[in-house]
Amino acid sequence: MSAGVADIVADVVVVGAGPGGIAAATRAAESGRRTVVLDEGAEMGGNIWRHRAGDGVPTQARKWMARFARSGAMVLNGASVVDARATSGGDGFLVTAERASLACRVHGRALVLATGSRERFIPFPGWTLPGVHGVGGAQALLKAGLSFAGKRVVIAGTGPLLLPVAATLAGAGARVVLVAEQAPARAVVGFAVGLLTRPESLLQGARYRAGFFGTPYRTGLWVSEARGTERLEAVTVTDGRTTREIVCDVLCAAHGLIPNVELPRLLQCEVANGAVVVDNHQQTSRPGVYCAGEATGIGGAELAIVEGELAGLSAAGSATDVELLRHRLRPLRRMAARMEHAFAPRAELRDIVTPDTIVCRCEDVRLRSIESGWNARQAKLYTRAGMGPCQGRVCGASLEFLFGWHADTVRLPSEPALLSTILAGTADESADSLHQGA
Amino acid sequence: MTDTWIVTIVADGRELRVAPGTSVAAALLGAGITTVRRSVTGEPRGPLCGMGVCFECRVTIDDVPYQRACLVTAKNGLRVTTAQQDAS
Amino acid sequence: MTIATRSDAIVIGAGIVGAACARALAREGLRVLVLDAGFAAGGTTAAGMGHLVAMDDSAEQLALTAHSLSLWQSLRHSLPASVEYDACGTIWVAEDGEQLEAVAEKRRVYEEHAIASEVLDARRLYALEPNLRSGLAGGLLVPADSVIYPPRAALALLADAQTHGAVLREQCRVDDIVDHGVRIGGETLHANVIVNAAGAESGRLTPELPIVPRKGHLAITDRHPGFCRHQLVELGYLASAHVLSTESVAFNVQPRATGQVLIGSSRELVGWDAATNRGVLGQMLERAVEFMPMLARMSIVRTWTGFRAATPDKLPLIGRWLPIQGLYVATGHEGLGITTSLGTASLLADLVLGRTPVLDAAAYSPMRVLAAPAAAR
Numbered sequence: 001m002s003a004g005v006a007d008i009v010a011d012v013v014v015v016g017a018g019p020g021g022i023a024a025a026t027r028a029a030e031s032g033r034r035t036v037v038l039d040e041g042a043e044m045g046g047n048i049w050r051h052r053a054g055d056g057v058p059t060q061a062r063k064w065m066a067r068f069a070r071s072g073a074m075v076l077n078g079a080s081v082v083d084a085r086a087t088s089g090g091d092g093f094l095v096t097a098e099r100a101s102l103a104c105r106v107h108g109r110a111l112v113l114a115t116g117s118r119e120r121f122i123p124f125p126g127w128t129l130p131g132v133h134g135v136g137g138a139q140a141l142l143k144a145g146l147s148f149a150g151k152r153v154v155i156a157g158t159g160p161l162l163l164p165v166a167a168t169l170a171g172a173g174a175r176v177v178l179v180a181e182q183a184p185a186r187a188v189v190g191f192a193v194g195l196l197t198r199p200e201s202l203l204q205g206a207r208y209r210a211g212f213f214g215t216p217y218r219t220g221l222w223v224s225e226a227r228g229t230e231r232l233e234a235v236t237v238t239d240g241r242t243t244r245e246i247v248c249d250v251l252c253a254a255h256g257l258i259p260n261v262e263l264p265r266l267l268q269c270e271v272a273n274g275a276v277v278v279d280n281h282q283q284t285s286r287p288g289v290y291c292a293g294e295a296t297g298i299g300g301a302e303l304a305i306v307e308g309e310l311a312g313l314s315a316a317g318s319a320t321d322v323e324l325l326r327h328r329l330r331p332l333r334r335m336a337a338r339m340e341h342a343f344a345p346r347a348e349l350r351d352i353v354t355p356d357t358i359v360c361r362c363e364d365v366r367l368r369s370i371e372s373g374w375n376a377r378q379a380k381l382y383t384r385a386g387m388g389p390c391q392g393r394v395c396g397a398s399l400e401f402l403f404g405w406h407a408d409t410v411r412l413p414s415e416p417a418l419l420s421t422i423l424a425g426t427a428d429e430s431a432d433s434l435h436q437g438a
Numbered sequence: 439m440t441d442t443w444i445v446t447i448v449a450d451g452r453e454l455r456v457a458p459g460t461s462v463a464a465a466l467l468g469a470g471i472t473t474v475r476r477s478v479t480g481e482p483r484g485p486l487c488g489m490g491v492c493f494e495c496r497v498t499i500d501d502v503p504y505q506r507a508c509l510v511t512a513k514n515g516l517r518v519t520t521a522q523q524d525a526s
Numbered sequence: 527m528t529i530a531t532r533s534d535a536i537v538i539g540a541g542i543v544g545a546a547c548a549r550a551l552a553r554e555g556l557r558v559l560v561l562d563a564g565f566a567a568g569g570t571t572a573a574g575m576g577h578l579v580a581m582d583d584s585a586e587q588l589a590l591t592a593h594s595l596s597l598w599q600s601l602r603h604s605l606p607a608s609v610e611y612d613a614c615g616t617i618w619v620a621e622d623g624e625q626l627e628a629v630a631e632k633r634r635v636y637e638e639h640a641i642a643s644e645v646l647d648a649r650r651l652y653a654l655e656p657n658l659r660s661g662l663a664g665g666l667l668v669p670a671d672s673v674i675y676p677p678r679a680a681l682a683l684l685a686d687a688q689t690h691g692a693v694l695r696e697q698c699r700v701d702d703i704v705d706h707g708v709r710i711g712g713e714t715l716h717a718n719v720i721v722n723a724a725g726a727e728s729g730r731l732t733p734e735l736p737i738v739p740r741k742g743h744l745a746i747t748d749r750h751p752g753f754c755r756h757q758l759v760e761l762g763y764l765a766s767a768h769v770l771s772t773e774s775v776a777f778n779v780q781p782r783a784t785g786q787v788l789i790g791s792s793r794e795l796v797g798w799d800a801a802t803n804r805g806v807l808g809q810m811l812e813r814a815v816e817f818m819p820m821l822a823r824m825s826i827v828r829t830w831t832g833f834r835a836a837t838p839d840k841l842p843l844i845g846r847w848l849p850i851q852g853l854y855v856a857t858g859h860e861g862l863g864i865t866t867s868l869g870t871a872s873l874l875a876d877l878v879l880g881r882t883p884v885l886d887a888a889a890y891s892p893m894r895v896l897a898a899p900a901a902a903r
């Protein structure tokens with residue numbers, strides 16, 4: 001075995017340590033299975049629970065983190081999973097990750113993919129300027145120690161993330177000058193009414209609103225341009241009729257979330273409408289491969305936890321609590337569907353892209369070099385859009401929104417990795433050849 | 439929280455002092471280094487997603503190129519080189 | 527389907543070979559219709575390395591590649607920048623003294639075909655390519671060899687054909703070839719000349735053609751400009767390409783215009799299974815690291831596979847297919863179709879127009895497969 005290759009043998013391997021992955025790993029480990037969780041982030045918690053050492057952690061997160069710590073599951077942070085496959089011996093799966101530039105291989109009999117979601121970015125002129133972040137992106141940077149104190153911040157785009165992020169940034173001293181929700185007022189109000197069936201969510205919304213009292217929250221308003229030379233200086237917002245310029249230091253812009261399905265697709269799990277298809281055990285179309293959380297569809301942390309619990313139990317072969325959990329899934333999934341409907345990006349967003357707007361940030365491909373009669377694969381081969389290091393994770397959704405194209409295929413590695421890491425993952429992998437670890 | 443200890447990293451030869459647990463991306467932005475890389479046609483770019491998805495925050499860390507600054511936690515003595523222009 | 531325009535020639539396949547043939551025929555004044563089941567350059571042309579290389583597995587192969595290279599050179603300056611034409615040259619790398627002796631012979635063979643080359647001793651080799659591992663014996667530099675981006679090269683050739691009146695129809699699968707015609711669904715399109723340039727799939731339309739798909743893997747790195755400056759190929763490559771029956775890998779890396787390093791290559795006979803074979807990919811990457819250890823620390827952005835159209839005698843099938851009236855074939859280019867697309871097209875145009883070709887047409891004639899059915903050498 002080559003030097004530097006750490007090998008671990010487990011029963012259940014969980015990819016992703018967000019709420020879904022933590023719940024899955026906890027349940028699997030509590031069922032007596034040797035469980036290993038891998039996550040790319042430096043800290044556990046995924047997009048919502050990730051925290052800086054010592055900073056405040058949400059109660060629910062603290063509860064699950066404590067339960068996870070007691071469960072005996074092992075966690076590998078800073079581990080980017082780049083390959084996952086069935087072993088040739090047919091005794092399970094081999095997951096290859098890269099951790100501090102070294103390969104790390106984990107063998108498991110069952111796999112839980114809890115890869116979560118990422119933000120959807122829709123291009124507009126100037127969106128590549130430094131100072132333009134995602135909405136969740138800004139929050140992630142804040143949690144990672146970036147100070148927004150005194151910064152003039154515009155938050156724009158769509159989805160239920162805008163308000164909590166505005167509240168968080170305002171709480172951290174930012175001057176949130178505008179929150180612009182592109183969805184029309186009636187859709188957002190309709191969504192709020194929908195929330196009445198879940199009063200705790202409404203309360204949460206009100207708390208966010210209070211957190212940045214005085215900041216205008218506008219619906220039916222979107223950013224048509226970001227300006228600046230070496231960095232962001234101002235944004236133009238529009239309601240389709242009139243435009244207004246706002247001077248600011250930071251623009252947080254994103255249009256909701258989309259599932260991370262690259263690893264499931266590498267494993268040839270069925271994906272429909274951009275989300276991994278699962279049965280009522282959270283099992284994918286590939287036996288032994290389970291999926292939980294936002295990779296199966298956008299639905300928030302609560303849903304991710306329930307799905308994670310189910311996936312963890314199923315992967316461990318346990319039937320405990322399964323009926324109860326399934327019962328809890330239903331209302332959460334209903335709410336998720338309503339949310340998706342309320343915050344669909346409006347058609348006008350297609351008109352603000354100019355021929356000069358970059359659509360593929362990795363390869364600097366501008367709209368003008370793309371023809372609407374193509375498909376995603378043609379755009380990629382002819383212009384390099386989607387060929388960059390993110391492999392279409394950003395521009396795939398942009399092109400899908402602008403042209404209706406579905407993302408191109410996923411190939412090894414599921415994200416860029418050192419050649420030595422890929423090599424480690426191709427080596428013979430039967431469980432017997434690995435020494436016992438976790 | 440009391441930051442009784444501070445982490446020092448070196449970015450383009452300049453010392454940056456940050457709280458423990460700060461990501462390299464946050465450290466750079468906090469120090470006013472907004473352009474962390476140049477795109478393939480030479481445009482300024484900085485962190486977009488903050489979570490390892492977009493590859494816009496790639497910098498050279500301790501001589502290893504193309505590291506995502508948002509995924510790396512600042513450690514004492516860590517050396518960062520930014521704004522390296524990709525070939526086009 | 528309404529393809530009302532009358533055509534003199536129908537080219538099946540808009541890969542680089544079909545594109546080059548369409549261009550050559552259109553430039554002769556023929557009204558050309560190009561049909562592709564998918565989209566232009568979406569087949570093997572989308573997967574190949576784009577090395578324009580003089581290859582000397584046989585005299586016929588060298589004649590065709592050498593002729594093609596001279597055509598590429600004269601076309602070079604009229605190609606758009608998107609083709610990424612880079613006259614970087616090839617270095618055939620010799621691992622030991624024995625291989626270095628073979629290099630001298632290779633140089634002589636090239637010289638006979640007016641291909642300039644230079645024997646490199648170890649010192650010269652490392653001066654040119656410092657990232658090769660130590661302990662190599664030397665190599666052979668072939669300066670006129672080049673690198674292009676195949677999909678855009680095919681598009682450029684098609685665009686030129688289109689300015690000469692050719693018409694391209696995509697998403698249009700030919701079901702069958704008949705005398706002076708092709709069948710698509712219930713419809714038959716007629717033309718005096720039909721060209722089967724359907725690449726690895728050409729045998730599906732002309733079943734007597736002994737074409738087998740020969741799978742290859744490639745891997746591409748992130749941008750590291752200057753890491754290597756020539757296409758680097760191990761001398762053992764030819765042997766790896768020659769033996770048709772086995773699985774093989776060879777060290778073969780290419781500097782892309784983007785600064786990326788494209789790493790090849792592998793050969794397998796596994797039918798049409800496009801999935802990554804991690805065992806073969808691993809061997810291929812290991813071989814690359816043996817020659818360039820620093821590659822191990824470079825990041826790979828993507829890997830993929832493609833299918834070469836292999837023939838039993840390692841030569842393409844270019845020319846009249848007598849059993850069907852009006853049918854010509856231009857296929858079987860295995861790992862050289864990017865290079866030999868132009869030579870193929872010039873040979874085909876000469877045959878269609880009844881001129882005497884520059885090359886010995888008999889050597890490439892598809893009719894040889896009927897004379898010696900599927901004779902594997």
Ligand SMILES: Cc1cc2nc3c(=O)[nH]c(=O)nc-3n(C[C@H](O)[C@H](O)[C@H](O)COP(=O)(O)OP(=O)(O)OC[C@H]3O[C@@H](n4cnc5c(N)ncnc54)[C@H](O)[C@@H]3O)c2cc1C
Pocket residue numbers: 377380381386387388391408409410411571572573574575576674675676677746786788799800801802827828829830831832
């Ligand atoms: C010179 C050159 C440079 C390139 N540089 C880059 C680059 O920098 N970055 C980059 O991303 N790409 C690059 N490419 C690769 C290119 O984008 C495609 O990836 C390649 O043309 C073929 O891709 P693919 O096999 O992955 O198939 P795709 O283009 O993804 O699709 C082809 C077909 O293969 C099938 N397929 C795909 N994956 C699998 C699988 N795992 N198992 C079974 N079937 C599968 C699909 O179903 C599909 O029908 C380059 C290509 C060339 C020729």
Ligand SMILES: Cc1cc2nc3c(=O)[nH]c(=O)nc-3n(C[C@H](O)[C@H](O)[C@H](O)COP(=O)(O)OP(=O)(O)OC[C@H]3O[C@@H](n4cnc5c(N)ncnc54)[C@H](O)[C@@H]3O)c2cc1C
Pocket residue numbers: 538539540541542543544545561562563564565566567568569570571572573574575576577578579698699700701723724725726727728731741742743744790791831832833834835856857858859860861862863864865866
């Ligand atoms: C890994 C790898 C590396 C390579 N490296 C090199 C290299 O460095 N240099 C080099 O010179 N060559 C190289 N090659 C070989 C080269 O890529 C091929 O020889 C060349 O692309 C073949 O082109 P083509 O037009 O014949 O086939 P294709 O590009 O496959 O085109 C055939 C077209 O026909 C269409 N078609 C098929 N059936 C039908 C139908 N019934 N009706 C309508 N249309 C149809 C397909 O859709 C396709 O677009 C490499 C190949 C591989 C796999």
Ligand code: FES
Pocket residue numbers: 359360361362363385386387388389390391392393394395396
């Ligand atoms: S944005 Fe297009 S590949 Fe990354």
Ligand code: FES
Pocket residue numbers: 463484485486487488489490491492493494495496506507508509
């Ligand atoms: S900011 Fe997107 S990967 Fe780091």
